[in-house]
Each structure stands twice: as C-alpha cells, then as structure tokens.
Amino acid sequence: MSDERRLPEVERRTFLRYSLFGGVAGGLGVFGLASLGFLWPQLTGGFGEPIPVGNASDVLATIREERAPFAYPSGRLYVVEYDPSAPGAEEAYGQIGVEVEGTGLMALYQKCVHLGCRVPWCQTSQWFECPCHGSKYNRWGEWVGGPAPRGLDRFPSTVDPNGVLVVDTNPANLQTGPARTANVLSQEAEGPNCVDL
Ligand code: FES
Numbered sequence: 001m002s003d004e005r006r007l008p009e010v011e012r013r014t015f016l017r018y019s020l021f022g023g024v025a026g027g028l029g030v031f032g033l034a035s036l037g038f039l040w041p042q043l044t045g046g047f048g049e050p051i052p053v054g055n056a057s058d059v060l061a062t063i064r065e066e067r068a069p070f071a072y073p074s075g076r077l078y079v080v081e082y083d084p085s086a087p088g089a090e091e092a093y094g095q096i097g098v099e100v101e102g103t104g105l106m107a108l109y110q111k112c113v114h115l116g117c118r119v120p121w122c123q124t125s126q127w128f129e130c131p132c133h134g135s136k137y138n139r140w141g142e143w144v145g146g147p148a149p150r151g152l153d154r155f156p157s158t159v160d161p162n163g164v165l166v167v168d169t170n171p172a173n174l175q176t177g178p179a180r181t182a183n184v185l186s187q188e189a190e191g192p193n194c195v196d197l
Contacts, residue, residue, distance in 0.1 A: 046074045046075055046169070047074065047075055047076055047169050048169055048170055048171065049168075049169060049170065050166050050167070050168045050169070050170075051072065051074075051075040051077075051166065051167050051168075051169055052160070052164045052165070052166050053070070053072045053075065053077070053079060053107075053164075053165050053166070053167055054070075054164065054165060055162075055163050055164055055165070056103045056105060056159050056163055056164065056165040057163065059079055059105060059165055060081060060103065060104060060105060063079065063080065063081050064081065067123070067126070068121055068123060069108070069121055069128075069139070071110075071121070072167075075167060075169050076109060076110045076111065076118070076169065077107050077108060077109060077110060077155055077167055077169060078107070078108045078110060078121070078128075078141075079105050079106070079107050079108075079165065079167070080105070080106055080107075080108060080139055080140060080141065081104055081105065081106075081139075082104055082105060082106035082140060083104065084104075086184055086185070087184070088182070088183075088184040089184050092142075092178045092179075092182035092184045093106075093154075093178060093182075093184070102159075103159060103165065105157070105165060106140070106141075106154060106157075107154060107155040107156075107157045107165075107167040108128075108141040108152045108153070108154055108155070109152060109153040109154065109155060109174060110152075111152075111153070112130045112132065112135055112148060112152075113135075113148050113149060113150055113151070113152060113153060113177055114130065114132070114133055114135050114146070114147050114148040114149070115132060115133065117130055117131065117132035119135070119137065119152070120194070122193060122194035122195070124190070124191035124192045124193070124194065125189040125190060125191055125192065125193045125194065126138075126139055126187070126189070126190040126191070127139065127144065127187075127189055127193070128141065128152065129193060129194045129195040130146065130148070130195065131195050131197075133146060133147050133197060134146040134147070134195055134196075134197025135147055135148035136193070136195070137151060137152050138185050138187040139185065139187060140184065140185045140187075141154070141177060142177075142178055142182050142183060142184060142185055142187075143177075143178075143180045143182075144183075144187075146197070149180070150176065150177045150178060150179055150180055151177035151178040151179075151180075151182060152177045153174050153175060153176055153177045154174070154175040154177065155167045155168055155169055155173070155174060155175070156168045156173055156175060
C-alpha cells in the first residue's frame with residue numbers, strides 16, 4: 001500500500017480505541033438486556049402479586065414426569081419438589097413459607113443471586129446453571145458453584161381451598177436463599193453441564 005493511502009498513526013489509534021469502546025459497550029448491552037426483565041416488575045403482568053400457578057398435585061406430577069422444575073415465566077418462578085424430611089432440611093430451610101405444608105413443593109425465584117440474570121434449568125445436569133458468570137444451583141436451588149453468594153431465593157406459597165398452589169411473588173416477601181454451606185441435597189451433576197464457566 002502506498003504511503004498516502006495508509007491511515008495516519010493518530011487516526012489508526014483513534015479507530016482502535018473506538019473499536020474497543022464499541023466492543024465493551026456491546027458486551028454490556030447484552031448483559032443489560034439479560035437483566036432488564038427483572039428491573040421492570042410490571043412488564044410481564046402478574047409478577048409482584050399472588051399467582052395461582054396450577055393444581056398442586058398436577059404441578060408435582062408434572063415435575064416428576066418431566067424430571068424438570070415447573071416453570072412459570074410470567075411469575076419469574078420455578079416450582080420444585082422439596083422434601084422437608086431430608087436430613088438438614090429443617091435447619092437450612094426453616095424460614096416460614098418455603099415449603100407448602102404437605103405438598104412437597106417449593107417456589108424458587110428465577111433471578112440469579114449474583115447479578116440478576118435469569119437462571120435456566122439444565123436438563124442433563126439436573127441443575128440450574130446461569131449463563132452470565134457460571135453460577136450453578138442444584139435442583140433445590142442450593143449453591144453448588146460459581147460467584148453467587150448463596151442459593152436461589154424463594155417465594156412463600158399457599159394452597160387455596162380448591163387445591164391450587166398460589167405463589168406470592170411480591171419481592172418484599174421474598175425469602176433469602178440458603179447459605180452456600182447448606183448443601184442439604186448434596187446432588188452431584190447427573191450429566192453434562194449446560195454452562196462451562
Ligand atoms: S448473574 Fe448469574 S452468575 Fe452472575
């Protein structure tokens with residue numbers, strides 16, 4: 001290339017600086033969009049209020065049949081099977097309302113307790129695995145790895161007279177997730193992980 005067609009050194013540096021800035025801004029944008037849904041409680045409708053998610057027995061049957069949590073996206077919640085008689089469960093989950101008496105169910109908030117991304121379910125490992133920075137939680141939402149400071153938070157729930165599971169998604173009533181040390185379930189990954197961070 002002839003000298004006159006080459007970018008002057010100062011312009012070249014400016015171009016590289018703007019390229020780098022653009023890359024960083026783009027990355028932040030993707031992360032921001034991943035978290036955005038959690039910043040606008042009214043957009044999806046229903047979140048923030050008690051939500052009837054379905055007949056409690058049917059929900060439990062679906063969880064067992066599909067070997068997956070019962071997801072309710074507009075309420076930003078998962079319902080999982082929970083055994084309150086497991087050794088250590090009472091100490092780790094003694095907060096009022098994490099398990100609906102007699103149903104064997106518990107409602108988890110989908111929001112990662114690290115920086116707020118929605119945490120998907122990984123069918124192969126049978127864990128929740130966050131794509132943002134790699135936090136992982138077992139099927140009770142207990143912390144098993146990554147930067148998250150604790151397990152997933154939980155919503156208090158009740159069963160109405162018709163047998164319908166009602167989850168209270170008011171953030172003010174949220175139950176803080178169990179400490180990293182809880183490890184009640186001690187569930188190893190049951191297959192390949194979905195997130196390799
Ligand atoms: S937001 Fe989930 S690991 Fe950071």
